Amino acid sequence: MANDSVHTYVAGQRWLSETELEQGLGLLTQAEGRTLTVLFPATDEVRHYASQQAPLARYRLLPDDRGQHAEGWFFRVTEVEDKAGVLHYTGHREDTNETVSLPETQLAAQVATQHPLTRVLAGKTDRLDMYRLRQQAQRHLQRWQQSSVTGLLGARAQLLPHQLYIAHTLADRYQPRVLLADEVGLGKTIEAGLILQRRLLSGRSQRAAIVVPDSLCHQWLIELKRRFALAFSLFDQERCEQTAIDFDNVFSAEQLVVVPQSLLQSERWQTQLSEAAFDLLIVDEAHRIAPKTAHFAQLQQLCAAIPSVLLLTATPQQAGLDGHFARLQLLDPDRFHSFEAFVEEQQSYRQLTPLAEVLARVGADKLLDRLLDHYGTGRLMYRNSRAHVGGFPERQCHPVELDEAAGDDFSAKATWLKDLLRQHKPEKFILICRSAATVQKLYDFLRVQHGVHAAVFHEGMSLLERDRAAEFFASPEDGCPVLLCSEIGSEGRNFQFAHHLVLFDLPEHPDLLEQRIGRLDRLGQTDTVHIHVPFMPESRDAYLFEWYQAMQAFAAPNAVGATLYDEFSEQLQPYFTGQFHDEFGFAELIETTAERAEQLREQIRAGRDRLQELNAYRPQRANAILEAIEKDERSAELAAFMQDFWARFGLDYDELNAESGWLRPTEHMRTQLPGLPDEGLTVTFSRDYALANEQVEFLSWDHPQVQHALELLTTDSYGSTCVALMQNRALPAGAWFVELGYSSRLTAPAALVAHEFYPQQGIRLLLDSKGRDLTARVQAGAFDKQLSFIDKKQARAMLQELRQTIQQHIQSAWRAAEVQQQTFIDDAKQRLEQEMASAQQRLLELQQRNPAVRQSEVDALTERQQQLSLALSKPMLQLDSVRIVVNSPK
Structure with missing residues (x-):
């Protein structure tokens, strides 16, 4: 090809504009004297140039190049011929494989600029x-795609072997349909989130729906965003009605949705959810939807319509063995068609337990695999126990009966709290009570009247304000000794670094009590959890404390509390006013509660299946997954790469300390980044720092911002x-x-x-x-x-x-x-x-x-x-x- 500056311009030639490449492929329509006229069909623009100084580049396809005809079809070039200055291409059409011949005038204008x-x-x-x-x-990108732990790198969570084993085992399975039934506090939500994230990042799943109890919707949204950087949309009744204005099926509006359980009771929304082509369904607290009810039938239809299903419950047999069987039917109705046959199978499988124990003890993994493969629910149910996993703290309850002469209920408790904080300097205390009004009243008492610094955390604050309060409390240098929380403090936050919990008042439901204690008593807690319970004699809290003591709710995780509440709540109601004095009747209620609690625990122990535990956690394999994550997370490499990326793309990054920095957009940004607010955000590449500072964004190779950077630099x-x-x-x-x-x-x-x-x-x-x-x-x-x-x-x-x-x-x-x-x-x-x-x-x-x-x-x-x-x-x-x-x- 001759140099463009001395090229003979001929009408019909195709040229690119060096200064306006976005115009696409231009067509030279006129070359008269010293003037050139070029039409750009893609934008319908016309440009006039001086022929000696035209900023034009000749466009020429070469043999084996891929060209596109103006009608849209593609062809592979085999021969190029110059006819009087205009190129003519011969090649094979891709869709029909026929030989085609065309002049360059017929090329598509939408050239790959x-x-x-x-x-x-x-x-x-x-x-x-x-x-x-x-x-x-x-x-x-190549290294990330090749990693065996892609999708497991980015969770803001401790790397716990039993969770990683379950997530790695199930996420790669074709259309997994399983029951995740770990005991309370073992992290079923984390397991489900890991499975979800790995499937979404690998491409195995594209559309996911999560059905949760109404009260837990916001907690799930927060956990998904903070722990996995997954942005889900809440589809409640109001959202569905608004979306229905523009969409025939409201759930087609989003790829990732959280749905309250109550919404399934609407036939309209339940039908649309079933028809929305979701490929992954997660159902939290699955035991709350009782078998043989209309609600359960609606869940059955939903599970039948979605290929991959994760059911979450800590108490799979809470409604009895027949309820457990009904939930397994949701997963595989063909396999579980006879309850009698199921009961018989379960009894026969338990005879294999002694042999499985021996094989596990001697490390005979292959033989253990074959044995567990025989097990009927081995591929459908995964249940870890605290006894099997280990690593949990002790609980110590410290009841404090206050002197009636100390004043009213609030004054007596507040004064006791002030003294408790001074006795335990510089330890950290979490206080949870029922209402934001009590939180504010306590804050005024401690800060204004007694000079004790406290952070507050309640539903009247914005998410950013709560983040700052949690950060203020968590700071080891500048933090305060106590975080005052309303009931919202028992949801969505983990405070394992604190070892003292003050129950300023007691919740009425045992599950809520367990949620409160669970903020501290969970995996990652390094010390004994001290539970402080102040109460006035013969008060509501005094009666509640005795009832909770009867079921051992303070001593250990309480899997029987919800059932006990259902059975005894009506008898308890008169005592919640603090005005009932029938001591004999209450003593009998306490004794009955203790006996019933032991019966229920025995049923759970009998239902605890050692084969399931062995199947749900294989330490050797789990540790191999953990080692792969530690090898592939390459946080120092990631930090260097992302800081270079931000610098090249017009973002400011200011290092705040050795572990974190402040990232903020500028007016010189080349592109928008997902999840980056206008005011910027604090980021870290350290998992440990992210766990200790929940307000800081944890960046890993799995994070959307990192994936966006890799995509920009490899596809644009x-x-x-x-x-x-x-x-x-x-x-x-x-x-x-x-x-x-x-x-x-x-x-x-x-x-x-x-x-x-x-x-x-x-x-x-x-x-x-x-x-x-x-x-x-x-x-x-x-x-x-x-x-x-x-x-x-x-x-x-x-x-x-x-x-x-x-x-x-x-x-x-x-x-x-x-x-x-x-x-x-x-x-x-x-x-x-x-x-x-x-x-x-x-x-x-x-x-x-x-x-x-x-x-x-x-x-x-x-x-x-x-x-x-x-x-x-x-x-x-x-x-x-x-x-x-x-x-x-x-």
Whole structure:
């Protein structure tokens, strides 16, 4: 191709505007004298240029390039012919494979303006540091896609082996339908969140609905956002009615939704939820929906309509074995069709427990696998116990009966609290009471009257204000000794760093009491939990305390409290006023409560299945997952990469301390970042720091902001073209090289998770000015230290001089890139065949022993292998980046 400046302009030629690349591919309509007229069909704009100074670049497809006809179809070029200055292309049409011939006038105007070759032709370049950042992003993305723990890296949670084992085991399963039934405090919400996040990030799930008790909706929204950076939308009655104005099915408006359980009682909304094509359903507190009710029937329809289902309950047999069986039917009605057969199976399986215990003790994992594979609910139910997992603190209850002479109820308790805080300096106390009014009254008493600093936390405050209060309380240097919370303090927050809980008043329901204590008594607590309970004689709290003591609610997690409340709440009501003095009647109630509590606990112990515990937590495998996370989280690398990204894209990052910094947008931002408020936010790359400071955003490779950065730098044009100067005295001045980066990926449905076998591959080729391949002789980054920045004006001039040769080099290099790609493809095919054959064999053997294995799981493995094999036969190779290096030793 001749130099553009002396080119003969002919009507019908296609040109790019170097200054307005966004106009698309222009058509030269007139060339008279010194004036050129170019029509840009994509925008219907016309431009007039002086022919000697036109900022135009000739657009030319080369053999094997992919072109698009104006009618929309694509073709692969096989031959290019110049006829009187206008190019004519011959090639094969992709959709019909027929041979086509067309002049360049018929090319589509919507040319790939972000394509590196197009940008080179138009003289568009990026800074050297942006090019380097793009190369880093390619490597980071490939490593993240290849990781065995993708989706498990980013939870703001302790890395607990039993949770990681369940999440890793279930998240990768085809359409998992399971009951997560860990005991109270073991983190079923975290397990469900880990499964959810891994499935969403891997592509196995795209649309998720979470059905929760109405009172827990906001807690779930907060937990999903804070722990997993997942933004769900609440669809309550009001939201549904508003959305129905614009949508036939209200749930089609969002991909991720939280739904209150009460909404299922509406046939209209329940039907729409079932028809909204969600692929993952999570139901919290599943035991609250009683079998043989209309509500349960609605849940049954919903579970039948959604392929993947997670049911969460800490008390799977709370409604008896028949209730447990009914919930298993929700998961697999074909497998669990006979209650009598189920009971018989359960009894026979328990005979295997002694042998399983021995195999677990001696570490015979393979034999234990085969034994547990026989177990009927082994693939449908996962239940860990505190006894099996270990690591929980003790509880010590400190009841304080106050002197009636100390004043009224509030005054006596407040005075006692003031003295308690002074006795235990500098320890931290959490105080929870029923109302925000009591919180404010206490704050005034402590701060104004007695100079005791306190933080307040109640529903009348904004989320930001609550965050600041929690941060003020948590700060070891500047914090206060006590956090005064209304009932909202018992939901959505964990304060394991504190060891003292003050129950300023007692809640009426045992589950609410357990929620309060659970803010401190949970995994991660390092000390004994001290529970302080002040009460006046014969008061409401005095009666409640005795009733709670009878069921041992302060001593250990209370799995029987809800059942006891249902049975005894009516008898308790007269005592809640504090005016009932029938001591004999109350003593009898306390004795009956204690006896009934023991009966219920015995039922739970009898229902506790050792085989389920062994199946739900395998320490050796869990520790391997934990090690993989610690290896792949690479927090220092991530911090360096993101700080470079922010600097290049116009965000300010100010380091606040060794573990955190303040990130805020500026008017110079190149793009918007997800979840970044106008006022900015505090971020950290340290899991430990994030756990100790819940108001700080925890960034990991799984986080949306990081994923957004990787996507921008690997799919957009940022850093895709670059010109750099090299200072090497061993080479002649003016010697130049072109470094080409190609990306290779598979085009396949997201649910196939193709990147597990074939992540986006990067292919590098280095050519000299003669087109000779130097890739093997000069490794990537070998001369990076010799390179320096060049301004855009110089870069444009160099590209204009070299672009014809560069285009020819790019064309000639395509075959070498295909050869490298084929090596990757062959390796992926071999691994696919080996891993899928092994998985199919195991599943078929398992199916013979355990009818809980659905035939659809076996068929899905075969289908996945077939589709991935097809995708591997048609990889997509694309030019991703071009760097021109010109030697200038002076």
